[in-house]
Amino acid sequence: MAENTFSILDPFSSVDLGLADAADGVKQWAIANRALIQPVKKFFNEMIVGIDSALNAVPPLVMLVILILIAWQAAGRRVAILVGISMVVLGFLSPNAWGLAMTTLAIVVSAVIMSFIIGLPLGVLAGKNDRFETAIRPVLDTMQTIPAFVYLVPVVMLIGIGNVSGVIVTVIFALPPLIRLTSLGIRGVNASVVEAARAFGASPRQILFKVELPLATPTILAGVNQTIMLSLSMVVIASMISVKGLGNEVLRAMGRLDAGKALVGGLGIVILAIVLDRITQGMGQSGRERGHRHWWQGGPVGAVLRLTGRA
Amino acid sequence: MTTQPDEAVIDCRNLWKIFGRRADEAMKAVQERGLGKLEVRDRFDCVVGVQDATFTVGRGEIFCIMGLSGSGKSTLIRHVNRLIEPTSGQLFIEGQDVNQLSAKDLREVRAEKIGMVFQNMALMPHRTVLENVSFSQEVRGHDPKERRDNAMRAIDAVDLNGWDQKYPDELSGGMQQRVGLARAIAADPSILLMDEPFSALDPLIRRQLQDKFMSLSAEMKKTTLFITHDLDEAIRIGDRIAIMKDGALVQVGTPEDIVTNPADEYVADFVAGISKLELISAAKIMTPVEQYEQMNGPANKDGWPEAHPGQSLDDLVNLSVQTQHPVLVKADGRTVGVVTKNALLRGIQGDVADAAGLKH
Ligand SMILES: Nc1ncnc2c1ncn2[C@@H]1O[C@H](COP(=O)(O)OP(=O)(O)OP(=O)(O)O)[C@@H](O)[C@H]1O
Numbered sequence: 001m002a003e004n005t006f007s008i009l010d011p012f013s014s015v016d017l018g019l020a021d022a023a024d025g026v027k028q029w030a031i032a033n034r035a036l037i038q039p040v041k042k043f044f045n046e047m048i049v050g051i052d053s054a055l056n057a058v059p060p061l062v063m064l065v066i067l068i069l070i071a072w073q074a075a076g077r078r079v080a081i082l083v084g085i086s087m088v089v090l091g092f093l094s095p096n097a098w099g100l101a102m103t104t105l106a107i108v109v110s111a112v113i114m115s116f117i118i119g120l121p122l123g124v125l126a127g128k129n130d131r132f133e134t135a136i137r138p139v140l141d142t143m144q145t146i147p148a149f150v151y152l153v154p155v156v157m158l159i160g161i162g163n164v165s166g167v168i169v170t171v172i173f174a175l176p177p178l179i180r181l182t183s184l185g186i187r188g189v190n191a192s193v194v195e196a197a198r199a200f201g202a203s204p205r206q207i208l209f210k211v212e213l214p215l216a217t218p219t220i221l222a223g224v225n226q227t228i229m230l231s232l233s234m235v236v237i238a239s240m241i242s243v244k245g246l247g248n249e250v251l252r253a254m255g256r257l258d259a260g261k262a263l264v265g266g267l268g269i270v271i272l273a274i275v276l277d278r279i280t281q282g283m284g285q286s287g288r289e290r291g292h293r294h295w296w297q298g299g300p301v302g303a304v305l306r307l308t309g310r311a
Numbered sequence: 312m313t314t315q316p317d318e319a320v321i322d323c324r325n326l327w328k329i330f331g332r333r334a335d336e337a338m339k340a341v342q343e344r345g346l347g348k349l350e351v352r353d354r355f356d357c358v359v360g361v362q363d364a365t366f367t368v369g370r371g372e373i374f375c376i377m378g379l380s381g382s383g384k385s386t387l388i389r390h391v392n393r394l395i396e397p398t399s400g401q402l403f404i405e406g407q408d409v410n411q412l413s414a415k416d417l418r419e420v421r422a423e424k425i426g427m428v429f430q431n432m433a434l435m436p437h438r439t440v441l442e443n444v445s446f447s448q449e450v451r452g453h454d455p456k457e458r459r460d461n462a463m464r465a466i467d468a469v470d471l472n473g474w475d476q477k478y479p480d481e482l483s484g485g486m487q488q489r490v491g492l493a494r495a496i497a498a499d500p501s502i503l504l505m506d507e508p509f510s511a512l513d514p515l516i517r518r519q520l521q522d523k524f525m526s527l528s529a530e531m532k533k534t535t536l537f538i539t540h541d542l543d544e545a546i547r548i549g550d551r552i553a554i555m556k557d558g559a560l561v562q563v564g565t566p567e568d569i570v571t572n573p574a575d576e577y578v579a580d581f582v583a584g585i586s587k588l589e590l591i592s593a594a595k596i597m598t599p600v601e602q603y604e605q606m607n608g609p610a611n612k613d614g615w616p617e618a619h620p621g622q623s624l625d626d627l628v629n630l631s632v633q634t635q636h637p638v639l640v641k642a643d644g645r646t647v648g649v650v651t652k653n654a655l656l657r658g659i660q661g662d663v664a665d666a667a668g669l670k671h
């Protein structure tokens with residue numbers, strides 16, 4: 001950049017801090033550290049593939065029943081019916097729609113598990129520590145607003161294309177609401193209840209697990225719900241780095257201007273979103289709002305217990 | 312560590328609490344230059360919660376702390392189990408300085424030795440009554456059966472049998488407060504801290520709970536620090552009363568002391584509306600018999616009603632209405648004083664000095 005003489009009126013074009021080059025250096029670093037990255041990648045890839053093949057190994061009709069039962073237990077009879085109908089519609093969208101949906105579900109489940117493992121501790125920390133909360137907030141803002149394409153490239157450079165990168169970019173986008181809502185939930189716990197726990201001799205750990213987390217659970221579950229929704233909204237972008245499933249259908253349909261395929265993929269994603277949303281929303285509600293005391297007293301479990309005379 | 316005589320279960324010495332970021336600076340200024348509460352607020356942006364509180368509570372005693380809203384009662388009581396740490400001063404429980412305890416020992420003291428009832432109840436909404444009541448034993452890791460038995464006994468003691476599986480929001484306010492009481496006594500602690508336990512309740516329920524509490528405490532003999540902003544309650548319940556104003560204890564004494572001998576205007580205002588009938592004893596208002604005879608000459612005391620020095624004004628009124636004569640006060644069969652009708656009337660007004668003829 002020697003030919004660019006410094007001009008006070010246009011300082012920006014004449015100064016090069018080398019940020020772009022530095023970012024490019026990531027690639028060199030990744031190549032140099034392949035031996036470090038590959039085993040980790042392999043481990044996570046096997047986990048994701050494992051979940052995928054497990055979900056696909058279950059016969060669709062059995063899976064349908066399982067989903068309905070889960071919905072019934074978590075969210076009540078109405079949601080169970082809605083879930084049943086939705087999943088049947090999804091299955092009939094096209095002959096291979098069910099399998100694609102299960103693959104997408106596997107990616108979403110993996111991303112949500114990862115988000116939960118990372119997000120819950122960070123959220124608790126943010127809820128308890130003002131400084132950490134202040135520090136992490138701009139990071140979360142960035143994660144949510146930065147266009148996915150910006151981090152797609154470095155992630156692929158580091159890890160290569162495939163499921164693991166797909167889950168990583170999904171987690172980057174889907175993690176923030178979980179951290180935010182966990183923090184909010186912890187902060188929202190009635191301070192006098194925490195004080196009472198302290199007065200009766202609870203340790204900080206016991207206060208966290210016996211008081212704060214249980215009382216923050218509805219808010220945390222709202223965060224999980226948001227994370228699931230955002231994960232689903234990432235599946236098309238994730239398919240650009242060779243993640244299979246419904247997102248890939250949409251991507252391919254775009255390339256070929258195949259409206260039918262696009263519709264199958266798109267509708268499939270929407271239906272999956274509705275189903276997962278309703279189930280997790282139901283979990284966020286306390287059982288008492290639905291007229292029973294403990295979760296095992298309602299739904300199919302409650303019915304079985306009543307039939308066997310144990311409730 | 313200094314060991315205290317066994318009587319003082321709670322021993323609070325020169326305790327100060329100043330809230331705010333510059334509390335230590337403010338404390339220093341107060342000690343060196345004797346700054347007042349307002350100056351501390353203006354110069355250091357700090358709030359004085361407790362100033363120089365010193366008192367002891369003996370074993371089995373019910374010690375009431377009474378004062379207007381914002382006078383620092385809750386702040387003071389929270390020092391006893393170190394929910395708040397003092398800016399200066401010490402607090403001993405059975406001879407142990409609570410502020411020197413390790414975190415682990417402190418948790419043990421809180422769970423095993425002290426039971427606390429909160430102004431706003433502070434029950435755990437996600438736990439049943441039983442789980443709330445057994446909380447302190449649960450965090451200590453006691454045997455589930457044992458803690459259940461203890462909790463059920465406590466629930467029974469506050470007349471809540473059958474409610475143990477309910478959640479707090481399914482109970483009325485009075486019942487919730489009884490759960491709070493049960494939670495405090497479940498682990499059989501030797502000290503009870505009660506922060507306005509009955510203030511939020513209507514007068515009838517409050518009366519019932521006071522009676523419940525008094526019968527329980529007579530039975531259990533627990534050392535109790537009881538906060539209230541209701542002097543009637545303090546008098547009914549307390550063995551001794553401390554009056555608090557702006558963070559300072561302005562007077563400590565028996566209910567009778569406080570009512571008959573208020574230390575300043577503030578206390579006098581408090582006791583102005585209080586009925587003295589049950590509080591003042593014959594000994595306080597009687598004219599010593601020598602003085603009586605000096606003023607009225609020797610009298611034939613046949614047919615005069617007799618009382619002993621500890622009897623209340625209420626009893627004296629009952630004796631007095633049966634006859635025209637004054638009441639004789641006898642101790643150990645010997646006449647020690649005379650209560651005239653005028654003295655009785657003054658006594659009912661609370662004017663002890665005038666009643667006993669000391670103002671003449
Ligand atoms: N955490 C705190 N930070 C700052 N100031 C506080 C804090 N807690 C209490 N204070 C102040 O200390 C003073 C005493 O408050 P405290 O709660 O002890 O009063 P109280 O006598 O219990 O009143 P009430 O009858 O209304 O419960 C008040 O002026 C209050 O503003």
Ligand SMILES: [Mg+2]
Nearest residue numbers: 384385386430
């Ligand atoms: Mg208070």
